[in-house]
Amino acid sequence: GVVAGARAAVVATVASAVPT
Incomplete structure (x- = not known):
């Protein structure tokens, strides 16, 4: 869905x- 993508x-x- 849109929320999941955002x-x-x-x-x-x-x-x-x-930073790693």
């Missing part, structure tokens, strides 16, 4: 912002 995008953005 949440996935936010999670991907946050994950890419966190």
Whole structure:
């Protein structure tokens, strides 16, 4: 759904912002 897609995008953005 739309909410799931939006949440996935936010999670991907946050994950890419966190240094490994």
